[in-house]
Amino acid sequence: MGPVPPGNTVRKKQAADQPQWKPEFMGEVNMHVFEDWCGGSVDHLKKNELFPLLPHTRTTIKKLAVHPRRSNYGLRIFGYIHPSVSGEYIFAIASDKNSEFWLSDDESIKNIKLLAYLGKTGTEWTAPGEFEKFASQLSQPVRLAEDKRYFFEIIYKQSKGMDHMEAAWRLNNDSCSFEIISANHLSLYADETFLLSGNTDHIPLTAANKITGSDVSEVDMIKEDPRDLIFKIPLVKESDLQGVFPECNYKPLYLFDNPTIERYDGINYVRYSSVYPNDHTRLSDDDIGAQLCFYKKDETYTESGGFVSYLDLEDKRQREKGIEPETPVTGRPDLKQILNVRPVDFHSKQNDFVIHTCNRTGNIIMLRKEVMPVVKSFMRRLQSKPDNDLILKRVLNVEKKANSTKGYSRYLLELEMENGQGQNVLISKYFYATSQKTNEKLPALCSPKDFSWNPEAKVSVIMAVKNQGRWVKHFIKEMENIYRATGDKNFDVIIVDFSSIDINVEEELKKADLPSYKFKRLHRNFGRSPGLQAAIELIEDDNSILFLCDLHLHFPVSIIDSVRKHCVPGKMVFAPVLMRLNCGATMQDPKGFWETQGYGLVGIYKTDIDRIGGMNTKEFTDKWGGEDWELLDRIVLHKLEVERLSIRNFLHFFHSKQGMWNTA
Known part of the structure; x- marks a missing residue:
C-alpha cells in the first residue's frame, strides 16, 4: 500500500455545512470522549484512528472544567462562546497532561486559531486552576463583541494521574481575575441527543484536529515496498507459460495424519513460510528486552552469554599466538582495541519455534543466495520456449515452505517481467523445487497439478x-x-x-x-x-x-x-x-x-x-x-x-x- 499517509482515514470526509444555531442550544457545549488511548500529548490523541469523527461517547457539559476521574483518554470539547460585554479578553487553560484552546474570530469553524496550550510532549502538567505555570497557557488579548458568538474547541489528552482540565477567561485589565467559562456564556454546536454513532456528518473538522508534530516515521515496515502494490501489475497470460514447466503431482508438505485430534492441538501443526526479500516485519523499534528474544534463539548467543562471541578481538588473537598485548601505564584497558567481525544474518537462523516464542520476529527471511538459483532455474526454462519474449525486471516476492524430510520445497514466485510490447506483467505462480539438480546445477522446478490460485x-x-x-x-x-x-x-x-x-x-x-x-x-x-x-x-x-x-x-x-x-x-x-x-x-x-x-x-x-x-x-x-x-x-x-x-x-x-x- 506504499507509505502510510499522515492523518487518519476518517479525516477524508469533508466537513458538512455548519448546523443552524438555535437559542435552545444555550447553556452547554458538546463533549466527545475517546477512551482506551495511551499517551499524554494532544498529538497522541490526534493520531487515534477514530479521532475526530468516531468517539466512544458523545455528551455535553455546562462548564469548561472537567474531572472525569479516568486514565488514558482524550476529550474534544467544542461549541460557541458568548461574551456578555465587548472588550479585549485573555484566555487561559490548565490541565493534567496536555491541552489546547482554539478560538475563531467569528462563528465559523474555518477561522479557528490556537490561542493557548499546555505542553507538547505529554509530560507537562499543572495543578487545578494553575494558569500561569507555562507561558503558553495564556493567550494574547483578543477582541470580542457582546452581540456575537465565537466557535471554540478544546483538545485534552490524559494518560495517568489526577485528571483535570479548566479553561478560563478575563478582561484585559488589572482589576479582573480569571474565571472558569460557565453555562451562561456557552452554547452547543449541534444537538446530538437522538443521533446514532454512525451519524457523523454534523461533526466539525477543523484546523484543531490536525497533527502539529512530524508525521515522518522511521519504521521500516510502513515505508514503500513494491509488494504493497503488486496487485496493480497485470498477470501474464497463461499461454505464455503453457508447456514450459513439467507437471508434477501435488504433494502436501505438512499434513496431520491421525484420524482424531486433541482439542486445540491444531496450532502445533501449523508451519510458517519464509519470504524474500526482507519485508521488515521484524519489530526492531520495540524495547530492547523484547528484541533480545530474537537474538537469544541463536546458539552462538546463548552458548557465549551474549554478543561478545561475535567479536573477533585483536588482543585475543595475539594471546592465541603467545603475544601478550602491551598494557597502558594507567593500567586501564586499551581504548584503541581493534576488532574484526563476521557478517551475521540472524534472519536466516530463525524458524517456526522462534516465531512462536518471540512474537516480534515477523517473517522468516531467506537469503538472496538461496532464492536466486530458483529464479535462475525458472528463467532457464522460460528462455527455452521458442516464442518467449519475457524479460525479468525484478524479483518482487518469493515465499517458500519446506519440509526437510520430504526432499522438496514449495515456492510462490512473483516476478515482474517485461513483454515484447514493453508492458510490465506479473508472474505469480506456485512451483515445487526438488533436490534433483539441472545440468546447470540449479534446482529442478515443476508445476504442481491442481495447485494454483x-x-x-x-x-x-x-x-x-x-x-x-x-x-x-x-x-x-x-x-x-x-x-x-x-x-x-x-x-x-x-x-x-x-x-x-x-x-x-x-x-x-x-x-x-x-x-x-x-x-x-x-x-x-x-x-x-x-x-x-x-x-x-x-x-x-x-x-x-x-x-x-x-x-x-x-x-x-x-x-x-x-x-x-x-x-x-x-x-x-x-x-x-x-x-x-x-x-x-x-x-x-x-x-x-x-x-x-x-x-x-x-x-x-x-x-x-x-x-x-x-x-x-x-x-x-x-x-x-x-x-x-x-x-x-x-x-x-x-x-x-x-x-x-x-x-x-x-x-x-x-x-x-x-x-x-x-x-x-
Whole structure:
C-alpha cells in the first residue's frame, strides 16, 4: 500500500455545512470522549484512528472544567462562546497532561486559531486552576463583541494521574481575575441527543484536529515496498507459460495424519513460510528486552552469554599466538582495541519455534543466495520456449515452505517481467523445487497439478457485530479504501448484526462505496460463531473464498489479493498474522507484537468450510474465545494445509473489552 499517509482515514470526509444555531442550544457545549488511548500529548490523541469523527461517547457539559476521574483518554470539547460585554479578553487553560484552546474570530469553524496550550510532549502538567505555570497557557488579548458568538474547541489528552482540565477567561485589565467559562456564556454546536454513532456528518473538522508534530516515521515496515502494490501489475497470460514447466503431482508438505485430534492441538501443526526479500516485519523499534528474544534463539548467543562471541578481538588473537598485548601505564584497558567481525544474518537462523516464542520476529527471511538459483532455474526454462519474449525486471516476492524430510520445497514466485510490447506483467505462480539438480546445477522446478490460485475468485469479507457502531463505521471505511485503491469488483462485504442499537448497519452499507454487500439481522445475544455461520449461509457461490474477519483492524489495500493467492480449494487455507498495536500506537508509529497465537482471521473456500462442518455453533452459542482454535483443529483434521505469514501493515488497534458484545 506504499507509505502510510499522515492523518487518519476518517479525516477524508469533508466537513458538512455548519448546523443552524438555535437559542435552545444555550447553556452547554458538546463533549466527545475517546477512551482506551495511551499517551499524554494532544498529538497522541490526534493520531487515534477514530479521532475526530468516531468517539466512544458523545455528551455535553455546562462548564469548561472537567474531572472525569479516568486514565488514558482524550476529550474534544467544542461549541460557541458568548461574551456578555465587548472588550479585549485573555484566555487561559490548565490541565493534567496536555491541552489546547482554539478560538475563531467569528462563528465559523474555518477561522479557528490556537490561542493557548499546555505542553507538547505529554509530560507537562499543572495543578487545578494553575494558569500561569507555562507561558503558553495564556493567550494574547483578543477582541470580542457582546452581540456575537465565537466557535471554540478544546483538545485534552490524559494518560495517568489526577485528571483535570479548566479553561478560563478575563478582561484585559488589572482589576479582573480569571474565571472558569460557565453555562451562561456557552452554547452547543449541534444537538446530538437522538443521533446514532454512525451519524457523523454534523461533526466539525477543523484546523484543531490536525497533527502539529512530524508525521515522518522511521519504521521500516510502513515505508514503500513494491509488494504493497503488486496487485496493480497485470498477470501474464497463461499461454505464455503453457508447456514450459513439467507437471508434477501435488504433494502436501505438512499434513496431520491421525484420524482424531486433541482439542486445540491444531496450532502445533501449523508451519510458517519464509519470504524474500526482507519485508521488515521484524519489530526492531520495540524495547530492547523484547528484541533480545530474537537474538537469544541463536546458539552462538546463548552458548557465549551474549554478543561478545561475535567479536573477533585483536588482543585475543595475539594471546592465541603467545603475544601478550602491551598494557597502558594507567593500567586501564586499551581504548584503541581493534576488532574484526563476521557478517551475521540472524534472519536466516530463525524458524517456526522462534516465531512462536518471540512474537516480534515477523517473517522468516531467506537469503538472496538461496532464492536466486530458483529464479535462475525458472528463467532457464522460460528462455527455452521458442516464442518467449519475457524479460525479468525484478524479483518482487518469493515465499517458500519446506519440509526437510520430504526432499522438496514449495515456492510462490512473483516476478515482474517485461513483454515484447514493453508492458510490465506479473508472474505469480506456485512451483515445487526438488533436490534433483539441472545440468546447470540449479534446482529442478515443476508445476504442481491442481495447485494454483484463482485471480478471479470472489472473496467475501464476513463479520459479526453488535453495538460497535464506531468500529463498524471504521471497518466500512477500510473496505471502501480497498475498493478505491484496487477497483476489485470480485469481493464483497457480509455483515451479520445482532440488533445493534447504536448504529443502523444496513443503512451504512447501503450508502458505502463498495462493489456489493449482504446483510442479515439476528435478534438474540451476540455469538461470533453463530454470526459467522449465518454469513456463510448467505453465500451461494461454492467456488468463492470466505475471509472470516474481525473489527478494530487496519487492512493493507493488498489484503484481498493476498487472501486469493494463499487459498487453494481442497488443499490450502490462509491464516494471516496481524500486528496487535500497543495502547497509543498508530499506523505511523506501529509498536506492538505479532498475534502468532490467534487464528480468528481465516481465508477458506466455501466448499472447504462446508466440508469441515462450518462454525461450531453448539459449543460457542453466545460466547467467544477458543472458537478460532477449534475451527483450526477441524481444518487440520480434514487434511488442509495452513499457510501462515505475517502481513505488512495489517494492524489490530488497541481497545479494552468495555461495552463489548453482551457485556455492560
